[in-house]
Amino acid sequence: MTATTTKQTPLAPPTVLIVGAGLGGVMLGALLEKVSTPYTILKRASTVKPLGAALSIVGILLVLFERLQILDEFVSLAKSYTQSTVENEAGEMLSTTNYVPFQTLTGYRSYIIARPALYNLLLKQIPAHKIHFGKRVLTVSEDNDDEDKVHIQTADGATYQGDILIGADGAYSAVRQRLYEKLKAGGTLPKIDEEDLPFSCTCLVDQTEPLDLEEYPELKVPKV
Template identity: 40%
Template sequence: MTYSTITNDILSGTTSGNPGRPKVLIAGAGLAGLTLGMILQKSDIPYEIFESAPAIRPVGAAMVFGPTLAPMFKQCGIYDEFVALGKKNKSINVLNSKGGKEYSVDFSDEKDMFGEDGYILTRPVIYDLIYRQIPKDRIHLGKKILSANQDSHCVTIKCSDGLEYKGDILVGGDGAYSVVRKNMYSNVQKEGNLPASDSLPLPFRTFCLLGQTRKLHITEFPDLAKDPCQFYSTLGDDNPYAASTTQFTPAGGVGATNAMHDAVVLANWIHALPNNASAKEISQAFQAYQSERMPWVQAAFAHSRAFQVTNSKGYLGKMIRFGVKHMPTWMQRKTAISMNINRPQVGFLDQADDTGSVRPAPQINKLNIDMRYNFSVGVRGTGHKNGPSHL
């Protein structure tokens, strides 16, 4: 299973949106871009999505989504269909090259702890579900973005068909090799502010090939009829192909989940902007978004790296797998909490019930209140009850 980590790189301008609200241009109709569009569709924020592909293609493998997206899916009215389309994921069974069971990772307590179960779906299925929530006139296919420029009034993108589009905010949801990021880095480099590490090409060590089977039948594969989903991960003797060297490993849909969390938090801060927001206010919103998301992204990356080592060759991989196999219950619980405690919600929609015994982590912009107050006193205020005082 392979997934792309979708980044949310941003350029800003200062033109007023429709009526005074900031207009958002979203580069890329991947899961991140579509999720942001789905959320903004329920707000007063005008937006457009630009996708370079001329048509939507049903590509991708199975993806595991834990309970952390359930509240947002409920707010957007798609959770029941999401559940109907997927299969519960209660465990991962790790097998050796001969098919023997090495150990299992158990998720059976997820609903009690975090309010809902995890589910596994194919990428085309979850993609289509979110895609259907957005009016088709908001998604522009065959729009490869060649450049993005900003001035004191707006941000302008130029597409390969020669057309230009203007807005107040440009969100890069166009993948690891983002055109938006490339243009933004070019501008920052001219100013002499680009870190040396960011000027290097993205490193990679593995080519991932994805093959799809024919449609399987339960008479041949009886595990297909079982509920919950029977999830197997097989480790080879010398080549543990379950390992991944992408920015996030596939386990748990970490890349896609974090991209969707990005969309939730970014939508909250964009919605919090006052009418006719200034460049300074937009910049403050971006800083607040980054401050809110960065610790969670770093933690997710650490979990992802740990999983990568778990499936690696050599002595260290064997030691880690031994530790996982014999992990005490209290440590399993602690690990599960660290991976599922962040369950962000859209601040400007009715809050979804979260019945988990482990309460979700505090969220700066979660309460259903008018956060625009913050920009009249400064986002980094000193503790007003409606302000994110701990940024």
């Protein structure tokens, strides 16, 4: 009995279109860049705005930075911590959370980092020609001749074609709205998705004056 083998031609990687360039969009782009998968990022804003305060990054999330080979740079921009406390206006402790168990479980420390610093770190992993600013999505459609292809048209008249479309453009996603329009026209949009977004909490954001380093010595150098 003679056995034969057939050599299969490797499939070409899909082309990914990412609408939105927040933390999620640029993180996905950085991961696709790492595995040499073609992609294009489209961002509605014309420039990157240094928005946001601080983010807590714990445990398993740091695996992503390790895979991207940027963990050391991330650590240099962040401060590690082992616990967090909530105090009232009189400085009296209301609650405390110990993060040491997370470190024991995952093998990674917990860090706090300024959102602009994290964003710029991820953005550096994206070649400039793969991210386009000032791109407001108008239409999303499938190819009439090939339903495996998706087309995007932007307000400036440009069109983009890909195999996979990722909507990373926030709560009021243009990609979601175009998808919902198609589903609603076909009578398949769930009723709950026709409702306005619910608001279940109120977030109060404030800024502090520069803190006295003698009173808060932990701000002088990162904990190691």
